[in-house]
Amino acid sequence: MKQKVEMDTDHPPELPDSWWYKVYVGVIVSLVVVLAALWSFSRYFSS
C-alpha cells in the first residue's frame, strides 16, 4: 500500500552526494569545453 508522503516545500530534501559528484564532473567538463571554444575563437579570427 502506498503511503502518502508529506513534502516540506519550505525545506526540500537534500540531494545525495553521489548526484552532486556527477554535477561537479559536469562543471569541470563544461569548463574544458568552454576553454577549447574560446581558444578556437581567438585562433580563428586572428589568422
Next chain:
Amino acid sequence: MRFLDWAVVVAYLAYVIWDGIRMTKHSGNVEGYFLANRSLPWWAVGLSVMATQLSAITLVGTTGQAYSDGMRFIQFYYGLPLAMVILCITVVPFFYRAKVYTAYEYLERRFDAKTRSLTSFMFLISRGLGVGVVIAAPSVILSIVLGWSEVATIFLIGMSTTFYTMVGGVQAVTWTDVKQMIVIFFGLFVVLFVVVSQFPAQVSFTDGLYLAGTLGKLQTIDTSFDLTQKYTIWSGMIAALFLFLSYFGCDQSQVQRFLTAKSVSEGRTSLLMSAFLKIPMQFLILLVGVLVFVFYQFATPPMVFNAVEAGKISQTAEYSALQNQFQVAHDRRKDAALAFVGDRNDSTRQAYVAADKGFNDARKNAIDFVKTSTGNSGFNDVNYVFPAFVVANMPMGIVGLIIAAIFAAAMSSISAELNALATASTIDFYRRHFHKEGTDTHYVAFGRLATFVWGLFACIVAIYATNLGSLIEVVNKFGSFFYGSLLGVFVLAILVKRARARGAFFGLLFGIFSVWVASHYTNIEFLWFNVVGCLVTVIAGYLISLTVRTEELISSNET
C-alpha cells in the same frame, strides 16, 4: 539625455526603491532581516550571487579595458568554476549546517573570539573601502551625463541604495538583485545589437571580429607562465582560484547569499549557476567593449574620453595640433581597415596593423599631454570609454536603458555589500561584545543604523576613489591584500585538525605581512598575493599551532 532616457532611468530607480521598501514586512526579526529566514529559492540566490559580483565597475571598467586591451581579462574568470565546485563540497554544507549568520562566527567556535573579531574587522575594512570604489564607477558616468559634480552623483547612488537596503534587509537585496540582473542582461544584448547595426554597410559582424582579432583584441588564452603578467591562463586558474575561494567562501557579502537559501542543495545549486554562467556573461561584456573598438575604427573617437579633463586644455594650440594629428591617424587607420575588410591578405593586414600603431602613438601623445598639462600623472580614461560611447552614439531611450543597467549593476553590488557590512557589525561586534541580551527588534534597529553608517562611509571613500586608474583593478587589489590570508585561516579551521587559536591568529598576521612584503619588494602581479597570503598563513599557522602544548589544550578545554 533626452526626455525618454530620463523617463527610463527615473522609472527604474522608482521601481527598485519601491520594490526594496515593500520587503520591510518580511524583515521584522534578526533571521528575517539578515538571512531571509533561510527561505529563498536557488535561482534567486544564484542571480543575487552573480549580481553582487557584477558591479558597475564590471560594465564600465571591463568594457573600457576590452576597448584598450582586448579580451585578455576573461582569463581572470577561468578559476571560478573550480572554486565553486570546491566551495560546494566544503564551506556550503559546513556554514549552512552550523546555522551561523556570518562566516567569522564559525571561527569563534573553532578557535576563539579574537580570531573571529580580527577576521571580521578585516572584512569590514576591506569591504567598506571596496564599496566606496563600487559607488565611484557609476558616479563617474552620471557626472558626465548630467554635468553634475561627482560628489553629488556619489551621494545620489550611494544613499538611494543605502535607503532600501536599510529598510528591507537581505530580502530587499536579493529580490531587487533578481530584477537588476534582468535589466543588465537586457541592456547588454540591446547595446550589442545597436553597436553592430551602426557599423558601415560593407562591414559585417564577422568582419568586425576579424579586425579586432588582427590587432590581438580577441586573445582569450595566454599560456606564458610569468608572475609579472596580469592576465594569463595560469593567473586565472591558480591565483584567481585562490581569490574566488576567498571571495565566495570567506567574504560575508557572498557567504550571506547562500546562507539565505532553503537548503544545502539549493545553496550549492545557486553557486553552480555562477560556475556555468559567469564566463559566458563576462565574454558578452568584453565583446561589447571590443565591438565599441571596432565601431571607432570607422567613426572618429574622442581623442580623450574624459571630457572634463579634455575640456581644461582643449583651447590650447598644442591640443589643437595633437587633435589634427589624431584625426589624420584615424583617417589612415579607417582607410586601412576598409581595405582589409575588402580584401583580407597579408599586405592589407600589415598596412592595417601599421596604421593602428600610428593611431595608438597619436593617442598616447594626447594622453601624455593631458598628464603634463593637468599635473595628473595617474590620468587614465579607460573608465570613460563606454559611457562616452553610449551618450554620443546610442538612440533615444537606449541611452536611458544602458544608464539604468549601469545603475542596476552598481546598486546590486552596493546593497549586498552594505547588508553584509551591517550583518558583520551587528552580529560579530555589537551582539558579541557590547549588547548580548537584546531583542530581535533591537538588533534589527542596530542593523539598519549600521547600514546607514556604512553607506555614508562608502560615499566618502568614493569621493577619493574616482582617480585611481582602472577601477576594477583597484577593487581586486584591495581584495588581494587580505583575501589570501583570510582564506588561509578558513583552510586551517576546516582542513587542519591540529590548528589552534594561537596559530590561526598569528598565522593570519604573518599572512598579511607577507603580502605587504610581496607588494613592496617584488614585481609579481596582485592576483598572486592571494596565493602568497594563503600559503604563508597556513604554514605559519600550522607551525605556531605545534607550539601549543597538549597540557595547555586540556586546561583550556576544562575552563
